[in-house]
Amino acid sequence: MDPEEFRRAGHAVVDWIADYWATLGQRPVTSQDPPGTVAAALPAGPTAHGEPVSALLADLDALVTPRLTHWQHPGFFGYFPANTCGPSVLGDLVSSGLGVQGMLWASAPACTALETVMLDWLAGLLDLPERFRSTGRGGGVIQDSASSATLVATLAALHRASEGRWREGGIDRRYRAYTSTQGHSSIEKAARIAGLGRDGVRTVEVDPQTLAMDPDALRAAIRADLAAGDVPAIVVATIGTTSTTAVDPVPQVGAICAEYGVWLHVDAAYAGAAAVCPELRWSHAGLEYADSYCFDPHKWLLTGFDCDAFWVADSGELVEALTVLPEFLRNAASESGAVVDYRDWQVPLGRRFRALKLWFVLRWYGVEGLRAHVRSHVALADRFAARVRADDRFVLAAPHPFSLVCFRLAASDEASAELLARVNATGRVFLTHTRVAGRYTLRLAIGSPLTTQAHVDEAWELLSAAARELTVR
Numbered sequence: 001m002d003p004e005e006f007r008r009a010g011h012a013v014v015d016w017i018a019d020y021w022a023t024l025g026q027r028p029v030t031s032q033d034p035p036g037t038v039a040a041a042l043p044a045g046p047t048a049h050g051e052p053v054s055a056l057l058a059d060l061d062a063l064v065t066p067r068l069t070h071w072q073h074p075g076f077f078g079y080f081p082a083n084t085c086g087p088s089v090l091g092d093l094v095s096s097g098l099g100v101q102g103m104l105w106a107s108a109p110a111c112t113a114l115e116t117v118m119l120d121w122l123a124g125l126l127d128l129p130e131r132f133r134s135t136g137r138g139g140g141v142i143q144d145s146a147s148s149a150t151l152v153a154t155l156a157a158l159h160r161a162s163e164g165r166w167r168e169g170g171i172d173r174r175y176r177a178y179t180s181t182q183g184h185s186s187i188e189k190a191a192r193i194a195g196l197g198r199d200g201v202r203t204v205e206v207d208p209q210t211l212a213m214d215p216d217a218l219r220a221a222i223r224a225d226l227a228a229g230d231v232p233a234i235v236v237a238t239i240g241t242t243s244t245t246a247v248d249p250v251p252q253v254g255a256i257c258a259e260y261g262v263w264l265h266v267d268a269a270y271a272g273a274a275a276v277c278p279e280l281r282w283s284h285a286g287l288e289y290a291d292s293y294c295f296d297p298h299k300w301l302l303t304g305f306d307c308d309a310f311w312v313a314d315s316g317e318l319v320e321a322l323t324v325l326p327e328f329l330r331n332a333a334s335e336s337g338a339v340v341d342y343r344d345w346q347v348p349l350g351r352r353f354r355a356l357k358l359w360f361v362l363r364w365y366g367v368e369g370l371r372a373h374v375r376s377h378v379a380l381a382d383r384f385a386a387r388v389r390a391d392d393r394f395v396l397a398a399p400h401p402f403s404l405v406c407f408r409l410a411a412s413d414e415a416s417a418e419l420l421a422r423v424n425a426t427g428r429v430f431l432t433h434t435r436v437a438g439r440y441t442l443r444l445a446i447g448s449p450l451t452t453q454a455h456v457d458e459a460w461e462l463l464s465a466a467a468r469e470l471t472v473r
């Protein structure tokens with residue numbers, strides 16, 4: 001494909017994406033086709049001499065899009081959102097076109113520099129503590145996901161707690177991680193990858209009302225482990241838990257970490273984006289205690305997957321934990337000590353120019369544009385929650401500080417599960433579920449840039465009508 005062919009095909013592909021977005025609301029949010037449908041429709045292999053892009057676009061329409069769950073659909077309320085938007089896609093397109101590898105400063109100088117500056121911009125936007133800015137010992141980096149951020153934080157914490165020898169103590173000296181019972185599964189995964197074993201993570205009880213970590217229970221767990229000769233290495237506090245968006249009391253948790261010399265990682269994968277709005281920054285109190293912090297612009301800040309923003313207060317500790325220097329990567333810039341080599345801040349060596357999509361998004365929307373995006377979703381969640389609260393067929397299952405509302409029927413768990421199945425079967429909306437205090441609970445997570453009040457109202461009407469059919473009360 002020469003540059004002129006690329007230009008023509010590229011215009012067609014951009015047109016195709018624009019048409020997809022423009023017609024998304026008319027499609028069913030999910031596909032009802034059984035597993036195997038797509039594979040059965042595809043040929044056994046590629047053609048001998050290639051095909052035009054128009055043939056690919058036709059097959060996207062015929063085979064692929066009808067069998068997707070449409071995450072950008074205005075009626076998509078499942079899981080947490082995975083926003084994208086025009087500027088993000090265009091930034092990613094430029095990244096693909098440049099095709100550079102940002103593993104070292106020397107391998108792509110502007111890729112590294114732009115990433116450092118974008119993470120400083122984001123730190124300013126969220127009003128994160130100064131210690132995370134690149135002007136001091138700290139700094140930010142883009143990871144693929146919050147799970148990777150938790151993994152590298154865990155590795156750095158273990159390295160610090162053991163001078164890199166946490167696997168040498170045998171069973172007599174075990175290193176421990178702590179999170180609440182509501183912490184994300186990636187915390188256990190990180191502990192297992194790091195070799196702490198299945199029981200390496202202590203799950204700390206939560207307040208039954210707020211579902212936030214109980215700091216007294218954390219302290220008790222740390223003390224018990226110390227008394228047993230174990231080493232508390234890392235606490236992962238969550239701002240916006242996956243199940244219900246509970247906010248752990250980071251000021252108290254942080255003070256305990258400081259007292260016992262334990263690394264504090266704060267996982268704000270979804271809710272971190274809320275801090276672009278000054279009125280929601282209460283959720284980020286106590287971050288000055290954190291050794292590391294992350295949030296996912298790919299969840300609620302309009303930047304397409306994958307883009308996790310991860311900061312450390314002391315980048316030297318992270319680099320010490322992760323650096324390995326083979327001869328073929330040696331270069332004068334790295335040896336001068338004057339540059340950042342992001343390969344030392346992550347698990348893989350290679351890395352894409354992901355800062356471009358952030359740059360496009362931040363410049364296109366500006367500070368107020370990003371705030372308006374978050375605020376509109378919080379307001380829609382408030383409106384939906386008010387309707388749930390006002391209807392005695394329903395129960396609000398947890399506080400809703402951001403744009404997720406958790407609720408269930410004031411009836412059996414089976415009735416709530418049936419309600420979810422019925423509204424999802426309409427194809428107009430897609431919600432997922434969780435369990436809160438053991439009860440089956442529906443989650444309505446608002447986050448698509450296309451979602452308006454009309455879509456949230458429609459979700460409520462569908463739920464209300466399905467509840468009526470189920471003849472609850």
Ligand SMILES: Cc1ncc(COP(=O)(O)O)c(C=O)c1O
Nearest residue numbers: 080145146147184241242267269
């Ligand atoms: C609190 C929390 N942490 C971590 C994750 C994992 O995110 P990622 O897919 O970026 O690894 C999630 C995903 O929803 C989450 O809610």
